[in-house]
Amino acid sequence: MTKLLFALLGLNAISMIAVVVIYKRARKAQRRRIVERPNSQYKSPYVMDLESKERWEHLDLSCLHEVNRQEAVKILAKLSVVSTRGLSAYERGFLDRMIEAEGRIRRAERRQAGMGRHGQTPRPVAG
Numbered sequence: 090m091t092k093l094l095f096a097l098l099g100l101n102a103i104s105m106i107a108v109v110v111i112y113k114r115a116r117k118a119q120r121r122r123i124v125e126r127p128n129s130q131y132k133s134p135y136v137m138d139l140e141s142k143e144r145w146e147h148l149d150l151s152c153l154h155e156v157n158r159q160e161a162v163k164i165l166a167k168l169s170v171v172s173t174r175g176l177s178a179y180e181r182g183f184l185d186r187m188i189e190a191e192g193r194i195r196r197a198e199r200r201q202a203g204m205g206r207h208g209q210t211p212r213p214v215a216g
Contacts, residue, residue: 138173145184
């Protein structure tokens with residue numbers, strides 16, 4: 090009878106140790122995970138690459154200088170063959186600078202046409 094009691098106590102101790110080990114592993118795995126929450130500031134590198142590629146592909150080449158246009162066409166052709174990871178830091182920076190230049194040109198055109206910040210005519214100032 091005592092042998093049976095000791096056997097049951099031993100099985101109980103082993104099962105308790107197993108439960109504690111499994112619980113600790115689950116807690117450790119949960120701490121390591123990075124989960125994107127809705128409206129989170131965190132973006133995975135894959136998502137940032139997709140956004141960059143979409144932004145670069147919508148570049149209006151007619152606004153650029155001829156030399157810059159040729160370089161941009163060459164880089165965009167390379168982008169269509171390889172992924173964004175295949176571009177060098179120089180090529181990524183060049184495309185980002187061309188996006189900024191296009192934005193400056195668009196703002197200057199709107200100012201020249203007498204348009205406001207978001208394409209609206211400016212309100213007259215009362216005074």
